[in-house]
Amino acid sequence: MASVIEADICIIGGGITAAMVALRLAEDTSASIAVVEAGGRTDPLEERFEARQRYMDYGDTPYPGDHIPDQTARGIMSRSMVLGGQAMHWGGTTPRFTPEDFRVRSLYGVGTDWPIDYDELEPFYQEAEERIGVSGEQGPEELDPRSSPYPMPAIPLSWTLDRLKEWGERSGIPFWANPVAKNSVPYRGRNVCQRCDTCTICPTGAKYTPDFSFNQLLEEGRIELHLNTLVRRLELEDATDRIEVAQAVNLESGEEVELRARSFVLASGYAWGPHLLLLSANSRYPDGLANRTGNVGRWMTGHRPVSAYVEVPMELYPGIYSRHSLISNRFRRPGPLDRYLRHDLRIWESEVGRQPRLRDDDGTLLLGDAVMADWRSRGSQGAARLRGYYDVLPSRESRLTLDSSLRNDLGDPLPRVDFVDSEASLALRQHSEDSIRGVFSELVRAGGGRMLRSGVQDIYDHPGGGARMGDDPESSVVDRWGRTHDHENLWVVGAPTMVSGGCANGTLTFSALSLRSASELGKEFPSTA
Amino acid sequence: MSDSDRRSFLKRSVTAVSALAVTGCAPGSEPGSEAVEGSDASTSAALPPTTLEAVGEVVLPAELPPEERQQVVAGFRDWLAGFRPVVEQNHGYGTSEIDYGPPDPAPAYRAQLLALDLEAQRRHGSDFAALAPEPREALLRRSLEGVAGTGMPNPLTAEHVALALMARYYDSAAALDRCYGVGIARYSCRGLSGMTDRPAPLEGV
Numbered sequence: 001m002a003s004v005i006e007a008d009i010c011i012i013g014g015g016i017t018a019a020m021v022a023l024r025l026a027e028d029t030s031a032s033i034a035v036v037e038a039g040g041r042t043d044p045l046e047e048r049f050e051a052r053q054r055y056m057d058y059g060d061t062p063y064p065g066d067h068i069p070d071q072t073a074r075g076i077m078s079r080s081m082v083l084g085g086q087a088m089h090w091g092g093t094t095p096r097f098t099p100e101d102f103r104v105r106s107l108y109g110v111g112t113d114w115p116i117d118y119d120e121l122e123p124f125y126q127e128a129e130e131r132i133g134v135s136g137e138q139g140p141e142e143l144d145p146r147s148s149p150y151p152m153p154a155i156p157l158s159w160t161l162d163r164l165k166e167w168g169e170r171s172g173i174p175f176w177a178n179p180v181a182k183n184s185v186p187y188r189g190r191n192v193c194q195r196c197d198t199c200t201i202c203p204t205g206a207k208y209t210p211d212f213s214f215n216q217l218l219e220e221g222r223i224e225l226h227l228n229t230l231v232r233r234l235e236l237e238d239a240t241d242r243i244e245v246a247q248a249v250n251l252e253s254g255e256e257v258e259l260r261a262r263s264f265v266l267a268s269g270y271a272w273g274p275h276l277l278l279l280s281a282n283s284r285y286p287d288g289l290a291n292r293t294g295n296v297g298r299w300m301t302g303h304r305p306v307s308a309y310v311e312v313p314m315e316l317y318p319g320i321y322s323r324h325s326l327i328s329n330r331f332r333r334p335g336p337l338d339r340y341l342r343h344d345l346r347i348w349e350s351e352v353g354r355q356p357r358l359r360d361d362d363g364t365l366l367l368g369d370a371v372m373a374d375w376r377s378r379g380s381q382g383a384a385r386l387r388g389y390y391d392v393l394p395s396r397e398s399r400l401t402l403d404s405s406l407r408n409d410l411g412d413p414l415p416r417v418d419f420v421d422s423e424a425s426l427a428l429r430q431h432s433e434d435s436i437r438g439v440f441s442e443l444v445r446a447g448g449g450r451m452l453r454s455g456v457q458d459i460y461d462h463p464g465g466g467a468r469m470g471d472d473p474e475s476s477v478v479d480r481w482g483r484t485h486d487h488e489n490l491w492v493v494g495a496p497t498m499v500s501g502g503c504a505n506g507t508l509t510f511s512a513l514s515l516r517s518a519s520e521l522g523k524e525f526p527s528t529a
Numbered sequence: 530m531s532d533s534d535r536r537s538f539l540k541r542s543v544t545a546v547s548a549l550a551v552t553g554c555a556p557g558s559e560p561g562s563e564a565v566e567g568s569d570a571s572t573s574a575a576l577p578p579t580t581l582e583a584v585g586e587v588v589l590p591a592e593l594p595p596e597e598r599q600q601v602v603a604g605f606r607d608w609l610a611g612f613r614p615v616v617e618q619n620h621g622y623g624t625s626e627i628d629y630g631p632p633d634p635a636p637a638y639r640a641q642l643l644a645l646d647l648e649a650q651r652r653h654g655s656d657f658a659a660l661a662p663e664p665r666e667a668l669l670r671r672s673l674e675g676v677a678g679t680g681m682p683n684p685l686t687a688e689h690v691a692l693a694l695m696a697r698y699y700d701s702a703a704a705l706d707r708c709y710g711v712g713i714a715r716y717s718c719r720g721l722s723g724m725t726d727r728p729a730p731l732e733g734v
Contacts, residue, residue: 056716058612058685059630061619067627076625089621158724184721196718200621204718317728319705319715356699356708358692359679365670371699372590375708459623 002247002256005226007034008525010246010261012231012276014039015085016132016507017494017514018267019210023131024518026222029525033223035214036248036259038230038272039082042066044211049203052196062201063088068251070408071230075400075417076271077463083227084211085269087507091199091323092181092207094134094508096125098332099145100342101502104391108340110424111393114499115471115480116516122147124512124519129179132208132511133187136179143174143329152184155193158320160349164384165326167312168347171446173439175326175347181208199323226259228252232412234264234280234289234490242489243289249410263489263521266467267514270300270495274400274466275415277477277492290467290484290492295477297400299468300419301501302460303389306343306436309352313448316382318351331388331439332503340428341435343388344504350385353452354378383452386443388436391503392460393425400466419460462506464498482517493517576606576635580642581690583658587666588695590707601698608697609635612685631686638690645672710734 009025011018014037022035042063043051051062066082080086099118104111122145129136130151137154138144154177157165168175182193183206193206205212217223228251237244246259266273274297278288288296326347334342356375359365366374403416421429433456444451470476473485478497484490494510497517502509585602593601614633620626642657645668649657653664660668669691676688681700687693698704702715711728 055619057608058616059618060613061617063619064617067620069627072625074625078622079620079625079627086622089619156721156725159727162725192721194718194720195724197716200619317709317711317713319702319713320724320728322715355680356704357680358676358682358695365673365676367588367666367670367695369590369592371588371695372592372704372708375699379708 002258004258004260005034005036005224006260007032007224008261009033009263009265009521010259011035011265011267012246013037013085013266013268013272014083014210014214014225014227015080015267015269016087016210017269017510018085018265019213020128020131020511020514021265021267021493021518021521022217022223023213024127024515025522025525026217026220028519028522028527028529030528031262031522031525033217034226034259034261035223036226036229036231036246037083038071038228038251039068039080040065040227041083041211042088045203045205048201048205052198052201052203055201056198068230071414072406073271073275073415073417074403074406075419076415077459077461081272083214083225084209088209088211089200090181090207090209090507092202093325093505094129094132094136094179094181095327095344095504096146096512097121097502097504097509098329100333101391101500104340104342104393104500108337110340110428111391111422112470112475112499115469115476118145121509121512121516124516125508127515128508128511131213131515132181132508133183133190134179134181134508135184135193137177139176139327139329140174143333144176150179152187155180155182155184155321155324157326158324158349160316160318160320160382161324161326161347163314163316163382164312164347164349167314167384167447167449168326168328168443170448171443173328173330173345173443175328175345178325178327178346180324182206195321197319197321197323226257229257230410231259231276232279232410234276236282236284236289236487241284241487243487263491263524265517265521266490266492266496267494270464270466270498271400271415271417273492273494273496275402277467278400278402278415279412285486290477290486290490292486293474293476295396295468295475297466298396298398299394299465299499300398300400300417300460300463301394301465301468301498302392302419302463303501303503304392304456304459305387305389305461306433306454306456307385307387308437308440308454309350309452310384310386310440310444311353311449311452312382312384314382315380316349318349318354318382320349322349324348327504339431340424341390341432342503343390343432343436343439345439346387348385348387350383352383352385354381354383381449386440388439389461389503389505390432390436392419392501393422393428394465394500395420395422395425398422398465417463419463460501462501464495464501464506464510467492467496468499469497470499481520482513483520491517491521576609576639576690577642577646578606579658580646580656581606581694583660583665584642584645584669584691585694587662587669588691589698592707597703601701601703602694605694605697608684609638634685634687634693638693641672641690645669648672706731707734
């Protein structure tokens with residue numbers, strides 16, 4: 001006999017998009033909210049100094065127990081399955097998309113326009129920045145449109161990064177401080193950044209992680225949190241297309257759990273959200289729920305990084321705050337183009353070629369003072385890392401499917417993700433990568449120095465898609481608000497709903513989209529106003 | 530941030546030395562870690578201290594004041610004592626693989642130190658630590674002849690304890706400050722104030 005959990009709203013997933021949805025619904029409505037997370041909790045904030053120490057000393061995971069051993073997949077970017085999700089580990093980089101990201105078809109004749117534009121999402125970007133706590137610097141207005149200031153002033157540029165800004169801007173390209181989800185001042189009860197420079201594991205709580213929001217909601221009694229509860233299937237009402245129940249299992253006790261709610265919100269990320277829809281196939285939806293038109297698991301998105309390391313003709317000191325960086329939107333807002341190319345541009349300090357070493361260029365083993373002398377001689381010139389993410393236009397064949405050859409301990413097939421560039425994107429690929437290298441070369445030409453090396457990683461970073469939004473059900477899974485076309489009480493939020501991956505880190509956009517979905521869903525429940 | 534950037538940061542962080550000494554160990558998250566930890570501690574504590582200090586005199590910068598060099602060697606011993614074998618490593622973003630750390634390097638490091646003493650005895654009739662600087666360095670260089678690679682190794686998987694000691698020191702905040710002659714204090718949770726200023730020169734460096 002399964003235990004039954006009932007709530008007005010059931011949020012499936014416990015990462016950053018689930019946190020945003022829960023926060024917004026808890027404020028807007030008096031609805032009861034159940035948050036269901038397959039993983040457990042990792043170490044609390046007060047244990048993170050010690051966890052950080054072991055991570056630094058030995059590489060030990062700073063987030064013990066943050067994944068489920070048999071819950072993995074081919075092609076996924078992360079194993080995190082824990083309260084807080086991948087945003088426990090994240091670096092906290094929070095650029096917005098630019099207006100062009102939503103209108104690439106209209107402006108450039110490639111890809112697909114989103115059903116919403118930047119202006120519709122802008123208030124939710126601001127809300128996400130305020131809820132998360134973003135420190136940022138207003139860039140030039142034409143490159144960095146915003147309706148309100150950042151919630152916090154930017155993290156200051158280090159002495160080294162300020163010099164790199166001066167170097168980069170010799171090219172005429174403006175750079176400014178990268179916006180980050182780290183507190184530059186005390187914010188909403190959390191600490192100011194202490195510049196520990198290990199942002200993957202922030203021991204002070206200055207970097208936003210979603211566990212803070214869930215803890216707050218629990219303290220306020222606004223959510224019920226069900227950990228270690230893996231949802232295996234969504235089931236329909238007999239006579240309608242509404243979701244009636246989420247069938248789950250408690251992974252600790254093995255007990256079956258039924259989650260009953262008026263509305264269900266799938267906030268499980270780009271992999272596990274579409275996966276659950278496909279797993280939930282039934283006689284009426286033989287290809288999976290919300291999949292009447294066959295779009296679930298398709299149009300997987302992301303962006304591809306081109307990187308370079310360069311020597312710069314100035315003395316720099318590494319380590320003042322190596323995790324901080326510069327950003328420019330110059331090539332995200334390029335104006336009219338003969339051939340499509342959009343990418344972000346970032347600069348970090350680097351120690352490439354400037355680290356202590358065992359052997360010199362002749363292969364002689366260095367010991368004692370010789371190591372330090374060699375290190376000093378190579379440190380007299382600084383180095384920088386450059387990177388551009390360019391927009392990969394997704395193909396319908398960029399897919400998440402059920403992998404019958406890989407199953408979890410319960411026997412459920414696990415997801416498999418195969419990212420595929422669209423034909424248009426493939427045709428642009430060489431042009432895109434050559435052009436970004438050209439920008440790097442221009443930075444070196446104008447600023448001085450020399451290229452050390454460059455390369456392209458053949459990955460889709462910050463992946464999304466699999467349940468993309470659109471006005472036309474024939475080519476999308478959810479509407480412009482995140483409600484599935486096929487099931488009036490089933491919502492998908494965040495990364496899966498992305499139409500394209502843009503050309504900058506995606507988490508803030510996932511969060512803004514989730515808040516926008518929650519604002520609409522909340523209208524169906526009694527208001528707290 | 531790209532996959533390789535994250536990974537390279539992790540690799541760097543794995544070997545980074547905190548400005549703080551290891552004063553204790555977090556409760557083990559892996560089954561049986563407490564029992565394993567006990568055996569680690571006893572093994573690494575058995576590193577011959579005099580020989581290790583003598584190795585430090587060869588491989589660490591001579592410009593280090595003797596007391597600082599001794600602190601580096603003592604810190605290395607403490608660090609090794611705190612190691613737990615085959616612990617889950619940080620997986621982070623960019624991979625679905627779960628990796629585990631290496632086995633305990635202390636037994637091999639101890640054997641290498643004992644071998645230095647034995648070889649010193651057989652070649653010169655005295656312990657390694659008692660040798661004059663030149664034969665001491667020559668003997669150590671012979672031991673390191675076959676070592677591969679140009680960069681500093683991971684001190685947990687270094688081919689020789691001498692390299693582990695070097696790698697541990699050269700990844701430290703103190704070494705970085707000494708190299709540049711300024712006070713950067715990398716990874717020390719310094720707060721945001723002062724980061725816009727050129728780091729202040731260190732006295733005596």
